[in-house]
Amino acid sequence: MTDNASLVARDLAALWHPCTQMKDHEWLPLVPVKRGEGVWLEDFDGNRYIDAVSSWWVNLFGHANPRINAALRDQMDKLEHVILAGFSHEPAVALAEKLIEVTPPKLERCFYADNGSSAVEVAVKMSFHYWRNVGRGEKKRFITLANSYHGETLGALAVGNVALYKETYGPLLMETITAPSPDCFEREDGESWEAFSRRQFEPMRDLLQRHHEEVSAVIVEPLVQCAGGMRMYHPVYLKLLREACDQFDVHLIADEIAVGFGRTGTLFACEQADISPDFMCLSKGLTAGYLPLSAVMTTDRVYQAFYDDYENLTAFLHSHSYTGNPLACRVALETLQIFEDDDVIARNRVLANHAARAFAPLADHPHIREVRQHGMILAAEMMQDPATRKPFPWKERRGLTVYRHGLENDVLLRPLGHVVYFMPPYVINEEQIDHVAQIALEGVDLATKQE
Numbered sequence: 015m016t017d018n019a020s021l022v023a024r025d026l027a028a029l030w031h032p033c034t035q036m037k038d039h040e041w042l043p044l045v046p047v048k049r050g051e052g053v054w055l056e057d058f059d060g061n062r063y064i065d066a067v068s069s070w071w072v073n074l075f076g077h078a079n080p081r082i083n084a085a086l087r088d089q090m091d092k093l094e095h096v097i098l099a100g101f102s103h104e105p106a107v108a109l110a111e112k113l114i115e116v117t118p119p120k121l122e123r124c125f126y127a128d129n130g131s132s133a134v135e136v137a138v139k140m141s142f143h144y145w146r147n148v149g150r151g152e153k154k155r156f157i158t159l160a161n162s163y164h165g166e167t168l169g170a171l172a173v174g175n176v177a178l179y180k181e182t183y184g185p186l187l188m189e190t191i192t193a194p195s196p197d198c199f200e201r202e203d204g205e206s207w208e209a210f211s212r213r214q215f216e217p218m219r220d221l222l223q224r225h226h227e228e229v230s231a232v233i234v235e236p237l238v239q240c241a242g243g244m245r246m247y248h249p250v251y252l253k254l255l256r257e258a259c260d261q262f263d264v265h266l267i268a269d270e271i272a273v274g275f276g277r278t279g280t281l282f283a284c285e286q287a288d289i290s291p292d293f294m295c296l297s298k299g300l301t302a303g304y305l306p307l308s309a310v311m312t313t314d315r316v317y318q319a320f321y322d323d324y325e326n327l328t329a330f331l332h333s334h335s336y337t338g339n340p341l342a343c344r345v346a347l348e349t350l351q352i353f354e355d356d357d358v359i360a361r362n363r364v365l366a367n368h369a370a371r372a373f374a375p376l377a378d379h380p381h382i383r384e385v386r387q388h389g390m391i392l393a394a395e396m397m398q399d400p401a402t403r404k405p406f407p408w409k410e411r412r413g414l415t416v417y418r419h420g421l422e423n424d425v426l427l428r429p430l431g432h433v434v435y436f437m438p439p440y441v442i443n444e445e446q447i448d449h450v451a452q453i454a455l456e457g458v459d460l461a462t463k464q465e
């Protein structure tokens with residue numbers, strides 16, 4: 015019979031896990047999951063865990079969701095996959111129509127890929143190729159924000175700004191221009207989020223002024239830099255950025271891969287700034303955590319710059335084998351239908367308010383400076399001295415203490431370094447939120463007392 019120990023032994027003999035120093039598993043238990051239902055994950059020994067990180071920020075409506083399962087089964091019996099070049103199918107068309115309807119105005123074309131990093135690659139290539147097609151091939155540089163993350167393929171890594179990745183893979187990456195982050199964790203005492211985000215926009219405006227002739231696009235994660243430690247900023251930054259990009263004739267790429275589909279309190283984070291980007295990258299919640307799929311939404315203006323006689327060789331050059339997979343598209347359609355039928359955004363507002371109250375005690379902890387939140391993303395950062403923002407040395411890995419305390423108490427919390435965060439499936443209830451908050455507080459206490 016399979017139990018945790020036997021499956022872990024087989025796993026460690028055969029698998030190489032993502033984003034993992036495999037040697038850690040000599041002492042850090044790997045958790046083999048047998049089944050999932052709603053917010054719960056269950057292992058082979060009968061332990062249960064509330065999935066408070068939505069299985070790496072992808073799950074929206076719980077594991078084994080009956081509605082999504084039914085849609086998937088139905089699609090499976092009709093068409094599992096077909097080439098999307100020269101051929102089409104109903105789920106791809108219906109999903110494109112739906113995405114055009116629900117994303118901000120002017121995004122009127124949908125290009126599919128099959129994961130988030132690929133969507134970023136598509137947006138970067140499409141932006142550059144647009145300028146090339148309109149006779150401005152010199153616009154080939156990208157402006158990115160400090161502390162940003164856009165995925166892990168080489169192009170996506172290049173426009174991201176995670177120090178460890180940049181140091182390791184730097185020699186393989188194109189050079190980008192980096193602007194300071196609007197991240198409000200760095201604001202002065204007494205300074206508002208809005209004032210700080212406005213102040214941080216000044217260097218971005220200078221860079222655009224100086225480099226716009228050679229810049230193709232600015233790429234940002236709207237409102238929350240998730241992988242960069244759930245660092246957050248004010249929507250005014252996006253508004254100012256949109257205006258400046260228009261002024262200087264530079265594209266704006268909004269990477270909503272993590273923040274899209276209700277995470278920040280609106281269906282898309284860009285809505286809070288009332289802006290439309292030139293490219294919007296979507297993945298993760300697009301399929302509610304079921305299947306790999308991504309989409310890049312763009313404008314008719316961009317589309318028309320590629321639309322020409324074949325001989326002119328202006329067509330966009332990009333494809334993946336599983337582009338627009340019918341099963342994934344059908345699941346995405348059902349996901350968007352659930353948003354409509356169940357008034358998810360309104361319900362999330364209630365849950366987010368509850369989470370704010372439940373996690374408030376963390377803000378008083380002597381090693382926490384503040385609890386920050388945008389809708390269904392909430393985070394707190396353990397620091398040696400919060401008053402001076404002095405971090406704990408990264409080698410101490412205190413987040414692991416929180417992680418292990420969570421696992422012992424029915425909760426999957428997986429801090430990013432020393433940042434404890436809560437980003438749950440939207441089917442979580444108030445009692446479960448209270449439990450996660452309690453365990454997070456206890457975990458922080460244990461982690462910050464440890465030598």
Ligand SMILES: *Cc1c(COP(=O)(O)O)cnc(C)c1O
Pocket residue numbers: 129130131132134163164165166235240241269270271272273297298
């Ligand atoms: C996760 C993520 C990506 C990459 O998506 P993958 O599907 O993991 O390749 C890109 N951008 C942001 C903001 C993300 O959070």
